[in-house]
Amino acid sequence: xxxxxxxxxxxxxxxxxxxxxxxxxxxxxxxxxxxxxxxxxxxxxxxxxxxxxxxxxxxxxxxxxxxxxxxxxxxxxxxxxxxxxxxxxxxxxxxxxxxxxxxxxxxxxxxxxxxxxxxxxxxxxxxxxxxxxxxxxxxxxxxxxxxxxxxxxxxxxxxxxxxxxxxxxxxxxxxxxxxxxxxxxxxxxxxxxxxxxxxxxxxxxxxxxxxxxxxxxxxxxxxxxxxxxxxxxxxxxxxxxxxxxxxxxxxxxxxxxxxxxxxxxxxxxxxxxxxxxxxxxxxxxxxxxxxxxxxxxxxxxxxxxxxxxxxxxxxxxxxxxxxxxxxxxxxxxxxxxxxxxxxxxxxxxxxxxxxxxxxxxxxxxxxxxxxxxxxxxxxxxxxxxxxxxxxxxxxxxxxxxxxxxxxxxxxxxxxxxxxxxxxxxxxxxxxxxxxxxxxxxxxxxxxxxxxxxxxxxxxxxxxxxxxxxxxxxxxxxxxxxxxxxxxxxxxxxxxxxxxxxxxxxxxxxxxxxxxxxxxxxxxxxxxxxxxxxxxxxxxxxxxxxxxxxxxxxxxxxxxxxxxxxxxxxxxxxxxxxxxxxxxxxxxxxxxxxxxxxxxxxxxxxxxxxxxxxxxxxxxxxxxxxxxxxxxxxxxxxxxxxxxxxxxxxxxxxxxxxxxxxxxxxxxxxxxxxxxxxxxxxxxxxxxxxxxxxxxxxxxxxxxxxxxxxx
Numbered sequence: 170x171x172x173x174x175x176x177x178x179x180x181x182x183x184x185x186x187x188x189x190x191x192x193x194x195x196x197x198x199x200x201x202x203x204x205x206x207x208x209x210x211x212x213x214x215x216x217x218x219x220x221x222x223x224x225x226x227x228x229x230x231x232x233x234x235x236x237x238x239x240x241x242x243x244x245x246x247x248x249x250x251x252x253x254x255x256x257x258x259x260x261x262x263x264x265x266x267x268x269x270x271x272x273x274x275x276x277x278x279x280x281x282x283x284x285x286x287x288x289x290x291x292x293x294x295x296x297x298x299x300x301x302x303x304x305x306x307x308x309x310x311x312x313x314x315x316x317x318x319x320x321x322x323x324x325x326x327x328x329x330x331x332x333x334x335x336x337x338x339x340x341x342x343x344x345x346x347x348x349x350x351x352x353x354x355x356x357x358x359x360x361x362x363x364x365x366x367x368x369x370x371x372x373x374x375x376x377x378x379x380x381x382x383x384x385x386x387x388x389x390x391x392x393x394x395x396x397x398x399x400x401x402x403x404x405x406x407x408x409x410x411x412x413x414x415x416x417x418x419x420x421x422x423x424x425x426x427x428x429x430x431x432x433x434x435x436x437x438x439x440x441x442x443x444x445x446x447x448x449x450x451x452x453x454x455x456x457x458x459x460x461x462x463x464x465x466x467x468x469x470x471x472x473x474x475x476x477x478x479x480x481x482x483x484x485x486x487x488x489x490x491x492x493x494x495x496x497x498x499x500x501x502x503x504x505x506x507x508x509x510x511x512x513x514x515x516x517x518x519x520x521x522x523x524x525x526x527x528x529x530x531x532x533x534x535x536x537x538x539x540x541x542x543x544x545x546x547x548x549x550x551x552x553x554x555x556x557x558x559x560x561x562x563x564x565x566x567x568x569x570x571x572x573x574x575x576x577x578x579x580x581x582x583x584x585x586x587x588x589x590x591x592x593x594x595x596x597x598x599x600x601x602x603x604x605x606x607x608x609x610x611x612x613x614x615x616x617x618x619x620x621x622x623x624x625x626x627x628x629x630x631x632x633x634x635x636x637x638x639x640x641x642x643x644x645x646x647x648x649x650x651x652x653x654x655x656x657x658x659x660x661x662x663x664x665x666x667x668x669x670x671x672x673x674x675x676x677x678x679x680x681x682x683x684x685x686x687x688x689x690x691x692x693x694x695x696x697x698x699x700x701x702x703x704x705x706x707x708x709x710x711x712x713x714x715x716x717x718x719x720x721x722x723x724x725x726x727x728x729x730x731x732x733x734x735x736x737x738x739x740x741x742x743x744x745x746x747x748x749x750x751x752x753x754x755x756x757x758x759x760x761x762x763x764x765x766x767x768x769x770x771x772x773x774x775x776x777x778x779x780x781x782x783x784x785x786x787x788x789x790x791x792x793x794x795x796x797x798x799x800x801x802x803x804x805x806x807x808x809x810x811x812x813x814x815x816x817x818x819x820x821x822x823x824x825x826x827x828x829x830x831x832x833x834x835x836x837x838x839x840x841x842x843x844x845x846x847x848x849x850x851x852x853x854x855x856x857x858x859x860x861x862x863x864x865x866x867x868x869x870x871x872x873x874x875x876x877x878x879x
Contacts, residue, residue: 196244196835198827199236202229208758211779215758215792222820223763225809226385230820234809234840237823241804241837248864250874254665255860257877259285260604261664262856267599269563269573269585270297274327276349278304287314287851291321293349304352310334317849322367322374323349325431329402331367331374337810338845340364340764341387344376346402359406363392364765368427368434370452373401375412375425375434388812392765393419397436413459420767427452428475429567433498435472435480441771442651443689445470449480449498462501468686469652474522474567476544481509483520488512490685493520493527493546509546516685518654521572523565524590528552528572530560534614534626535656535683539574541593552588552595557612557628559656573598579630579673580607582659605877609633610667612657617710620702623679623691627707628657629716631672642671642870643717645708649678649700650729651772652689662859666866668877672716678703678733680772694774695784701736708737708744723747723866724801728814728846729754729772735790735822738801746834747869748801749862750790752814752846755822757789758782763815791818794825799832802869804862808844816840834869 203218222230245251266289268280277297282289288307294300310316319342320333330349333342344359344367365377377397382390397413400406413436415421424445426435434450436459444466448459463470468486475481478498485491493510509527510517516532526549527542537560539552554560558578565572570590575583585599612630619625635641644666648655655677663673677683680692680700692700708724711717722745726734731753738748758776760766774781786792794800803826807819823838830836839861844850867874 196240198836199233199240201233201824201827210758210776210782210786213782213786215786217759217821219821219824222824223389223759223815223817225389225816233820237838238840241839244835244837245839245861245864248868250867250872251860251864253874253876254863254867255856257665257668257874258662258856258860258863262661262852264582264601264603266582266601267585269561269575269583270598271564271573272566272569273323273330273564274349276327277301278323282852285852285856287853288317288849291318302352304330304349305332305347307334311336313843314851314853315843317851319849320366322369324369324372324374325429329355331369333362333365333367335845335849337843338808338849339388339810340812340845344400355402357400357402357404357406359400359409364395364422366424366426368425370399370427370431370434373399373404375399375427377423377425388810389763389815389817391420391762391767395422397423397425422768426472428472428480430475433475433480437470437472439768440466441768443469443771447472447482449501451498460498460501462496471520473520473527481522483517485686489687490515491517493517510542511546516654516683519562521562521565522567523569523572524567526590528562528565528588528590530562532654532656532683535628535654535677536614537576537656539588541590550593555584557614557657559658577659578607578657579612579628579659579675580610580664580667582661605664605668615710617706619679619699619706621699623699623703625676625678625703625707626683627674627676627710629672629674629711630667632667632670635670635672637715639712639715639718640721641717642666642669642721642723642866642872643674643711644671644723644725644866645674645676645704645711646725646730647676647678647704647707647733648726648728648730649676649680649692649703649733651680651769652682652686653729654682656683662855662863665863669867669872669874671870671872672711674707674711674716676704676707678707680729693772694781697773697784698788700733701740701788704733704737705741705744708741719744720746721870723749723870725749725751726753727751731755731814731819732757732790736788736793738803739790739793739795740788742798742800745801747866748803749806749866750803750819750822751806752808752811753790753805753818753822754814755790755818756792757785758792760814760818763817764812766814791822791825794822794829796829797831798829800826800830800834800836802834802865803836804865805836805838806841806858806862807838808841808846810843810845813846 206217206220263284266282270279276293278293280289291305292301293304307318319335322331342362346355346357362378367374398409400409424437436448437445439445447463470482470484473481480496492512495507519530521528531538536557541549561575563573572588577583587598588595616624678700731750734750776782805819805823807816826836
């Protein structure tokens with residue numbers, strides 16, 4: 170389909186200009202061919218009439234995409250507030266966005282987007298007081314900004330930087346190397362890399378790659394047989410040394426890291442998105458022996474650093490909310506492990522070993538706290554933060570005497586702070602200048618009861634002084650999966666909704682990581698319905714407490730959150746006016762058959778297991794659309810290069826929805842071209858997509874855009 174979709178961008182623009190005004194009630198959806206495909210799952214026959222849309226290389230799929238985008242962009246083009254929303258979004262977006270600075274070798278590095286550049290630029294300098302120079306400008310990778318910088322890693326001697334790029338938003342990466350002092354690109358070029366970092370040792374680094382996929386399958390074929398290689402600077406990739414593979418378990422994946430002193434190679438392996446084993450090689454030893462430190466995949470172990478033979482890990486083994494342990498490499502058996510920082514009532518989210526301290530980020534009810542402990546794990550002090558929000562520690566080295574960190578909220582993008590380890594004082598380093606006043610808004614946290622009585626936290630943000638009369642347009646967002654914590658996060662596009670009197674709510678359902686392993690487990694496999702119950706209860710809370718009503722409520726989520734929206738709109742179509750499932754996992758019976766989908770069975774289960782099939786079939790969005798039901802106004806969003814959640818999920822879902830939906834509200838799909846799951850998407854495409862989404866939301870929630878005073 171990629172070869173056929175190259176013309177679609179031009180077609181979209183043509184259709185958006187040429188189509189006449191269409192009303193929701195007389196939309197004519199494209200005719201989507203049905204086949205007689207039927208699968209048998211443990212005696213249950215399941216129809217799959219749109220199986221042919223899984224073929225992303227066919228001319229038929231390309232033609233279908235063209236017709237769907239023709240309808241969608243024609244509809245969006247006649248929404249009167251669309252251009253005004255796009256203009257205001259561009260104004261809000263247009264401020265300098267600085268990344269958190271860090272030091273590697275003799276240089277400081279930081280990212281900066283001057284406003285609406287498609288990609289942020291990497292700068293470097295010998296000190297933070299001198300003018301920085303451009304080191305890598307991803308905007309020069311392509312004319313349209315669709316080739317992005319995905320990862321960077323500096324060699325331990327500070328001489329080289331390895332970096333990865335992605336084309337069109339794909340998870341596939343290519344690696345390159347630059348000489349830092351001369352800022353020159355070396356000849357190294359590595360391909361077929363996915364889900365990898367660069368772990369430097371000596372004059373090279375360890376990385377993960379997969380075998381080159383068959384022609385025409387790179388965006389859909391299952392990813393199997395990951396290998397770890399070592400690449401020496403200046404060598405051809407064909408000469409890279411194979412370090413590790415597991416032929417008996419082709420669906421396991423691995424990660425390689427190297428301790429700061431280049432003493433240890435740490436290899437972690439997993440079978441799903443949580444739980445890993447750990448093997449370690451002493452690089453000072455002439456032997457290539459890997460010592461297995463952790464077996465099995467029941468717990469998470471994250472390497473923090475080492476001091477001599479002492480290896481430090483954060484883990485949820487025996488501690489649902491995580492603890493820090495010390496393992497002596499010479500005596501690595503579990504009975505010899507020692508607690509350094511014990512589990513607390515709050516979730517330990519991240520750790521840095523720096524300046525002889527442990528600098529940590531904890532979550533308390535999904536909001537960040539930074540705490541400092543000494544080398545023995547004794548608490549020293551809290552680092553003051555501005556309020557409810559999310560803190561992120563910058564890159565550090567063990568010898569640093571300062572730590573830069575960011576802090577953001579629902580209405581303020583990341584400000585950067587510097588914490589001095591000696592004085593224990595933090596100070597504001599950079600704060601963005603915005604085209605609106607964040608102080609005009611307020612955020613509070615509420616707790617409501619889910620269907621089974623479990624207390625669920627939810628953040629609610631709106632203009633100060635808003636009247637709770639039950640008639641406010643409201644957008645409810647959620648995720649609820651994969652042990653991922655949804656903390657206060659700034660999304661530029663949400664500001665325009667808040668400016669126009671909207672209420673933004675973010676719920677923290679089970680399945681996420683906000684309260685540790687038990688919270689996550691309570692929203693997985695046979696208990697996945699808890700997540701949807703939690704979200705539905707959040708919508709009911711907003712209505713019962715006079716924030717909004719069903720005719721003014723929109724729901725939104727991406728990826729696993731797209732599944733959330735798909736499941737909730739099919740289970741309670743009466744509860745919402747608008748549904749926005751983005752890049753969602755919609756076919757719960759076949760998700761594990763594409764790219765990295767097999768790794769999600771740890772969260773979802775698999776249709777290959779009878780009990781798990783029954784649970785999946787009961788909520789799978791694709792399989793629970795009912796004939797004759799009036800569904801919310803729906804705009805599904807996906808992209809042609811999404812090889813994380815392949816677009817077939819969205820293609821099949823919207824086909825089924827358009828066939829069975831019988832209400833007056835539109836059910837549409839918006840398909841981006843030369844874009845992927847979301848990472849690396851150029852700013853121009855982000856603004857265009859956000860403008861379309863909010864024009865759709867405004868129209869169906871009865872909002873009229875009012876110009877904002879500057």
